Amino acid sequence: MTAEPLGTAVTEVRRSRFYAHLYRVEGPEDIARVLAGHHEAYRKAAHHCAALRCGTLEEFKNDGEVGRPGRVLLDLLRKHSLGSHALVVSRIFGGVLLGPGNVGRAFRDVGEAAIREAGVSR
Numbered sequence: 835m836t837a838e839p840l841g842t843a844v845t846e847v848r849r850s851r852f853y854a855h856l857y858r859v860e861g862p863e864d865i866a867r868v869l870a871g872h873h874e875a876y877r878k879a880a881h882h883c884a885a886l887r888c889g890t891l892e893e894f895k896n897d898g899e900v901g902r903p904g905r906v907l908l909d910l911l912r913k914h915s916l917g918s919h920a921l922v923v924s925r926i927f928g929g930v931l932l933g934p935g936n937v938g939r940a941f942r943d944v945g946e947a948a949i950r951e952a953g954v955s956r
Contacts, residue, residue, distance in 0.1 A: 841952025849928025901934035
């Protein structure tokens with residue numbers, strides 16, 4: 835696993851801030867270390883959603899967030915043919931409920947931006 839993210843992005847939607855990071859991972863055990871780092875770095879975040887693709891293994895974590903954002907992140911990894919990667923987005927709630935559709939769009943947009951910033955998209 836690379837300790838540093840390959841790409842990062844930040845966006846704000848109705849005062850909620852979304853921090854996305856794309857990592858290269860060697861196996862599913864790396865996702866626990868990545869999430870621990872996000873819990874430390876973004877202590878005010880209400881949710882840390884993630885997706886992982888490593889070989890034939892695909893996993894996602896919604897962390898209690900509405901709109902299935904973990905699934906949205908996994909779809910991004912598939913779309914860009916990123917195997918051996920994890921995409922993690924931490925959300926700091928801004929006080930305005932976004933609803934499932936807006937949450938999903940925010941996670942997709944910031945995830946796409948992190949992938950573009952990493953320069954690994956196809």
